[in-house]
Amino acid sequence: MSSRIVLVINAGSSSLKFSVFRVDGTETLQLVERGQIDGIGTRPRLHVKNATGGVVVERTFATAEVSSIKDAIRLAGAWLRERFQQESLLAVGHRVVHGGVHFSHPVLIDPEVLAALEQLIPLASLHQPHNLAAIHAIREGQPQVLQVACFDTAFHRTHPQIADLYALPWEYYQSGVRRYGFHGLSYEYIATRLPQIAPEIADKRVIVAHLGSGASLCALQAGKSLDSTMGFSPLDGVPMGTRTGALDPGVLLHLINQRGLSGTDLEKLLYHESGLLGLSGISNDMCVLLESPEPRAQLAVEYFVHYTVKQIGALAAVLGGMGGLVFTAGIGENSPLIRARVLQACAWLGVSLDAAANARGDPRISAAGSAVSAWVIPTNEELMIARHTLALINNRETGYVD
C-alpha cells in the first residue's frame, strides 16, 4: 500500500510555503520536506529542503511563469505530484489568518465555509485574500482534494468577553471590531507540548512569549488562552521586525489630520517601516541589531526588551500570577541574550535564571528553586496544522463530529 501524506500550505503576499508530512500506520506525522516559492511576481524561486535541512531543489523561474499565488500553487503542485507520485495525498491543511468570531476550530472547506471566509477579508485584507487564493487554486485544479482551514485566531476564542472588547460604542463590537488575537496555532502547539516538556506548569498559569519577526504574548490558564497582546490586527502589543506594536491612536489622528497620511500610507508605515527597523534605521533582523555597535540598534533592542517585559507584567496581572514563562519563535528560541534580559527584568515576579542552561538553550532555563519556571520550547505551527488536518479527515471517515 502506498503511504499517505498531508500537505500544509501557508500562502502570503509574495511567498508560498509548504510542508509535506508522511502519516505512518499509527497516525503519527513525520515531516518529509519543507519548501517555499518566494519572489512571486518579482524573482520567483523554488527551494525545498528535507527534514534534516539538506537541499532537495533550488530553482529560479521567469517572472511571468509565477506571477500569482495561483501560478505558485500550480508549480508547487506539479513538483509535489512528480516527487511524491508513489504516495496518496490525504488532504491539504491551510494556515488561514482570520476565522472571525465563529470559527473556533479548524474546519473542512466546502463552498459554504469558503463564502464565510471571504466575508472576513475586510478584517484581514493583507493576508486573508492570499490564504483564500491558494484554496481556490487547489479547488480549481484538483476539486477532489480535501482541504482544511486552520486559523490563527481560533485558539483565542476561549477569551472571556472582557478580553475581546474595545471601549468603543457597542455597535463596533457587534460589527466585528474585537480583539481577535493571533499566533494561535503557535500557542496551541506550545499548550500541547507543556504536559510533555513542563508537566509541572501545564495546568497552571503560563505566559508564552512568541518572539519572532511577528511577536506577541499569550496568557494561558490550564492550556487555554485567556488573553493575548495582539488584538484586532497583528499590529498591537510588543514591537516587531517592521510593525509598531501598541501605538497611541492619537498618533494616527495626528498623522492623518496634520500630516495628511492616507490609509495606504499608514498601512505601509505601521506594517512595513516601523518596529525594530523603524527604530534602528538599520534592520528588522534581531541578529543584525544585536551585533551592531550603533546606538540606535541598541535602543531598538532595549525597546523590544522593555515592552516585552511590560506585557509580561500586564498578562501576569490578568492571570493573577504566573507559574511559568515560555519563550518560542525565532528570537525566543535562539537568543540567550534577549531571554536573559527579559528574565532578569522579571525577577520581581519570582523567576531566577540559570545562566548556563540559558546559554545552552536547555528546555528549562530557570534556576532550581525558582518560584516561577522559565522554558524554551520550539514552536511548530506546520505540525499543528497537519495534526488538525489529519484529525478532521479521520473524524470525517469515522463519522465523528466534534
Ligand code: ADP
Ligand atoms: P517569522 O516566522 O515570524 O518570520 P521567526 O520566528 O523565524 O519569524 O523569527 C525571526 C527573527 O528571529 C528575526 O528577527 C531573527 O533575527 C531572529 N533570530 C533568529 N535567530 C536568532 C539568534 N540566534 N539571535 C537573535 N535573534 C535571532
